[in-house]
Amino acid sequence: MSTRTPPAGWVSSQGHYAGAVSRFLAFVIDVLVSSGLAALGLAATALVVQVVTGHSVSWDRTNIVVAIIFVAWEFFYFGYSWAASGRTFGMAVLGVRVVRADGHGLDPWRGVVRALVFPLSFLFFGLGFLGILVQREHRALHDLIAGTAVIYAWDARAARIRFLARDAEAGPGGR
């Protein structure tokens, strides 16, 4: 299997502010993963309740209890991930990380604050996210409130070498 070597412009981007596409794709992955886990958890809970009590439980999306559980779970998913490691699963896949605005490692409490104010960016049709596009440091509203920024944290140089190595192994015909 050969891959055409991408241009080397991205190689030096490690540590730079992450852009909109990377962050959006990471968010999409996180929403899918967290929702899937939430659905699995609810299904498992329903199964346990049915086995123990004999009553069948059906989770209705309009049920306020389900909504509260889902919101709490999402807050836990994002808040714990940012507080513990500065990245969620989706961010790890896309190779981005949350850091303090000055570039140092994220304090756990900032991760929690970021998760708490994260919904504010969705207000007014997601106006808070506009900062990722137009702000010079690509910081959204919740970043500005929590004093955080998102950077590329994957080893692009190592990836570049892997690309070159695959090309070299494939030979001139594979390019």
Place this chain on the structure above:
Amino acid sequence: MDPRERLLSAGKRLTDPAEALAQRIAERAVDLIVQALDINQLVQRVDLDAVLGQVDINTILRRVDVNALLAQVDVNALLAKVDVTVLLDRVEVNALLDRVNVDALLGRADVDALLQRVDVGALIDRVDVNDLIRRVDLDSLVQDTDLGAVIAKSSGGVASEALDAARSQAVGLDQFIDRWVGRAIRRRQAGPPAPAALLDGEAES
């Protein structure tokens, strides 16, 4: 007694005192002459160049045991008296080096013994490894050597390749969108590419 022997004995009795007397007179005369002579004046009259011109110095030197002579010389004391700096100032080093056959010199050198005397640790301590690595053309290294195949085989499979591709494509799109947004809003001055702490790290590396 034989008359011939008797005659010889009588002659001897007569000549011995005469000979002793002549010896004493000669010694006395030489003393008087030497005392009367001014040796320095005499030496000044001697044409030493003419005398030395008649001497075959090479023949004399051939008879000299130079090793025995040098054995008696305290070379260290002699060298201590030599001002090496002044001596070296008078040496034209470039001309000297032009006359040196370096290949022949190196052929005589025991390189292994020389390397054993080298303190490799101290040598490496003086090398700026980061600067050295920055000078390496990794692209050429990976593409032109078997290193590429080794890395390709050891650096994961399809998942790793897909992840690298997805990330690099995403960064490319990020940069593309950032350029267009910058033009659309007529951003005059680009912001810092990274947070201050990471920019400092970039500058140091």
